[in-house]
Amino acid sequence: MPGPVRADSPELKGLDLAGSEARYRAIVDTAVDAIVVIDEIGRIRAFNPSAERLFERTAESMIGLNVRELMSEPHREAHDGYLAGYIATGDRKIIGIGRAVEGRRSDGSTFPLELSVAEWWADGERFFTGVMRDVTERVRSEERQQMMVNELNHRVKNTLATVQSIAMQTLRNAPSLESARVDLTERLLALAKAHDVLTRESWDGADLGDIVASAIEAHGAVDRVQVSGGRVRLRPKSAVALAMALHELFTNATKYGALRHETGRISICWRGRGSFEGDDLELSWAEHGGPVVEAPSHRGFGLRMIEGLARDLSGDVRLDFLPEGLVCRIGAVRRSGAFDGGELGRRTA
């Protein structure tokens, strides 16, 4: 392999040339960046160890080959032309500038690399040194960042549409502006709480139990609610829908149901698998010990929210306004009333 540097620069004059060549050679051989030297017709004249690692090719196999071997199309086909064009016109496209290009390994696979090219002369012969660095990680992280920005924008706009929905429905059904103000604020706070739970897990999803616990705490009902159910994972949108449905149930219980009197209690239980594992979830809310409840005269936001949650979980919803309190069952009705006589039946009996 010919030495990569045969510089005849003034400061080398008079020095021990053999010793300085060994030193320069060491610099090139130990460089972290890949260094490839070519001549005027594109033949590879030097190929350092970092280049061997980067392109997964040996210097021995590369010396003497055309450098286009390291390139992918369209540059692979055009490189001889680039060189000839530069030598004829002196018009610099990359020399002294550097740019991002694609490298090609011996197996044909490609990867992004950053290339800078310098030109030099020795003994009347012109050479070009290419210094290269693999930028796969950087490109990947830039792509990831762009994806996250897009995803964030999408999420923000969907959330704004959700807020639009809550605001429109609240204003539409409000008996007064004052009650609209209170309801809207409380609903937005409930939405924010659901987002808090999701943010803790980077929006991958949420545990059903965490969403339930957050709603119980927000309504100051820790001593009044009995919870039972295993670990169930929910998709982000199911988690938000559940949080909003629970908020409506709690608000309703506080105003008219079990939480209106000291004696009232609520059981929340669930079983089955979460929305990640195939929508096979049964969820029940049962109030007892509260005042006698009556079915509402119109389908307000709360009921629609519960129906929306059921649809999201690919289930049905059943509301029973029993003398002992409201019972809301989600997901079970379609599957032959799996709750009948089950856990829920015993609790409310």
Place this chain on the structure above:
Amino acid sequence: MADEPHRRVLVVEDEPMVAMLIEDMLVDLGCIIAGVATTVGEAMEMASSLQVDFALLDIDLGEGATSFEVAVALGARRTPFAWLTGFGPRGVPPGYAMAPVLDKPINPTLFAEVIRAWPARGQAGAG
């Protein structure tokens, strides 16, 4: 609006609260909700089994699922549709951009214009 036949609209939207908003806006415009689908499977089923004059398609249906397949099925049945997406017009690939694109949150004026642009079947479209 009373003398106009009701348009039957299929809504494909996976976020329950956004679906409620769309339903309300459609009902306000005198439409009938033919169905609300939250997944590609449901949407394909409803597109083929229900009488639909028009469809509103959310693009991103969660976990990487998209409603492009639904658009193709609707196109084959000559059912007009519009996109409804938080990605905005740039989120619709060129091949699907012939349908109108509504952004989220929803501008009610633009929404009404898009819905009113298509007559119910049995009105002008018949024969």
